[in-house]
Amino acid sequence: MEGSLYAQLADKMTEQIRHGAIAIGERMPSVRHLSRQERVSISTVMAAYSLLEERGWVEARPKSGYYACRQIREALAVPSASVVEPDPVIASTSQLVMDVQRDGFKPHAINFCRATPALDFPISRHLRQTYTRLSRTQQHLGVSCLPEGPYVLRQQIARHAMDAGVAVSPDSIVTTAGSLNAMGLCLQVLTRPGDLVAVESPCYYGILQLIEAYGLKAIEVPTHPETGLSLEALKLAMEQWPLKVILTVPSFSNPLGCSIPDERKKALVRLLEQYQVPLIEDDVYGDLYFGTHRPGAIKAFDKQGLVLLCSSLSKTIDPQLRVGWVLAGRYYEEILHRKFVNMLSTPVLPQLVCAEVLGQGIYERHLRQAREAYRQRYQRLVDLVSETFPAITKISRPQGGIVAWLEMPENFDSTELYHFCRNAGVLIAPGEIFSINKQFKHCFRLNYAPRWTREREAAIRKLGQWISDQIEKP
Numbered sequence: 093m094e095g096s097l098y099a100q101l102a103d104k105m106t107e108q109i110r111h112g113a114i115a116i117g118e119r120m121p122s123v124r125h126l127s128r129q130e131r132v133s134i135s136t137v138m139a140a141y142s143l144l145e146e147r148g149w150v151e152a153r154p155k156s157g158y159y160a161c162r163q164i165r166e167a168l169a170v171p172s173a174s175v176v177e178p179d180p181v182i183a184s185t186s187q188l189v190m191d192v193q194r195d196g197f198k199p200h201a202i203n204f205c206r207a208t209p210a211l212d213f214p215i216s217r218h219l220r221q222t223y224t225r226l227s228r229t230q231q232h233l234g235v236s237c238l239p240e241g242p243y244v245l246r247q248q249i250a251r252h253a254m255d256a257g258v259a260v261s262p263d264s265i266v267t268t269a270g271s272l273n274a275m276g277l278c279l280q281v282l283t284r285p286g287d288l289v290a291v292e293s294p295c296y297y298g299i300l301q302l303i304e305a306y307g308l309k310a311i312e313v314p315t316h317p318e319t320g321l322s323l324e325a326l327k328l329a330m331e332q333w334p335l336k337v338i339l340t341v342p343s344f345s346n347p348l349g350c351s352i353p354d355e356r357k358k359a360l361v362r363l364l365e366q367y368q369v370p371l372i373e374d375d376v377y378g379d380l381y382f383g384t385h386r387p388g389a390i391k392a393f394d395k396q397g398l399v400l401l402c403s404s405l406s407k408t409i410d411p412q413l414r415v416g417w418v419l420a421g422r423y424y425e426e427i428l429h430r431k432f433v434n435m436l437s438t439p440v441l442p443q444l445v446c447a448e449v450l451g452q453g454i455y456e457r458h459l460r461q462a463r464e465a466y467r468q469r470y471q472r473l474v475d476l477v478s479e480t481f482p483a484i485t486k487i488s489r490p491q492g493g494i495v496a497w498l499e500m501p502e503n504f505d506s507t508e509l510y511h512f513c514r515n516a517g518v519l520i521a522p523g524e525i526f527s528i529n530k531q532f533k534h535c536f537r538l539n540y541a542p543r544w545t546r547e548r549e550a551a552i553r554k555l556g557q558w559i560s561d562q563i564e565k566p
């Protein structure tokens with residue numbers, strides 16, 4: 093639906109109303125005029141106007157035409173900043189995490205729960221073709237790969253890191269089976285059981301799982317929904333506790349979608365230097381910005397090798413690739429050894445495929461398409477939520493990435509909602525799995541990456557209804 097001509101025209105006019113080029117109450121261009129101006133058929137314009145009417149952006153007045161209106165509430169508030177007292181807690185996440193993870197694979201459910209990218213971009217076809225060709229022409233079975241990964245891939249990663257302001261040699265990169273795997277290797281090198289790790293709050297549940305698995309204690313640091321990790325709170329935690337490492341997703345975090353402004357990233361590096369504490373930077377979403385330029389990496393400001401930058405192609409292309417990496421700074425040799433001990437090496441073929449895709453400009457083209465699509469898909473989510481959710485709903489304002497965070501009143505139970513929706517075939521990620529203190533029970537996360545279909549839109553409307561029912565329950 094999103095790609096069709098009438099929907100594109102409707103989106104264009106929505107933008108004009110949203111930005112005030114067409115004022116509320118103003119008469120919209122006539123069907124005939126628009127058809128001539130846009131060089132589309134009368135029926136396309138009619139279909140665009142009905143879609144706008146359905147979405148609440150225009151109203152039809154008898155014998156007069158269409159008028160711009162704003163029936164829906166645009167100004168949903170932003171979620172609150174977290175206010176945790178930074179205190180070390182033995183990480184213990186629940187069975188719920190595994191349920192949510194498995195849910196993501198239910199074939200017929202309408203899935204908003206996993207933070208996976210859309211897989212309907214042309215790059216997927218290109219990937220398949222490259223796989224087929226390289227599996228015929230490259231010797232990849234029965235050959236072993238260096239633990240650090242193929243040079244051609246590391247070369248592409250180094251080249252690409254420049255976009256985030258990071259100048260790095262291919263020889264200081266270790267490839268991994270994804271970013272989570274990269275972070276796991278870093279934690280193995282930097283910590284011992286019982287050590288303290290500072291994380292943002294709310295925090296991607298995969299990171300909390302890692303911390304639990306390694307017997308570490310997590311300190312949740314308050315995080316602002318727009319500017320990310322609070323440096324003031326982090327400094328206090330560093331003064332008070334013997335922190336072994338800080339772990340953050342500084343650009344378009346999961347689940348808040350917030351980003352630490354570049355100036356504050358610089359200040360964060362000064363803190364690391366002052367306290368000599370290393371930081372693991374998870375940059376899986378950095379390429380998916382909606383604005384005009386890519387945010388810099390924290391690593392770009394790191395002169396002492398204290399930052400270990402982890403990333404992958406899981407969010408930009410496909411998580412099934414399992415191709416990630418770590419720019420390990422001063423810990424390079426230890427990380428390499430850990431990778432060797434854990435898995436000897438990672439499979440060669442996917443790495444060669446990724447090296448080729450990264451090297452051909454196809455990736456850049458894909459990123460441009462994906463960014464624009466995700467920006468529009470987020471906007472559509474906001475429209476739907478504005479139309480159908482209770483007015484009290486708060487929604488995050490990600491400037492990139494693929495997930496939105498929704499906040500309900502304090503006494504709302506998103507785990508109950510999760511179970512209810514799951515039985516009805518709609519999957520969401522409940523807030524409690526994003527914290528070791530289970531403090532976000534009144535929040536939940538939605539993935540807006542997939543193309544909007546009538547079924548997905550209907551599911552959001554139902555979700556809005558179920559939420560209203562739960563809130564109104566005596």
Ligand SMILES: Cc1ncc(COP(=O)(O)O)c(C=O)c1O
Binds near residue numbers: 271341403404416
């Ligand atoms: C912030 C963050 N980091 C890492 C991952 C996992 O990445 P990968 O598939 O590369 O291991 C996810 C997946 O949801 C994520 O949201």
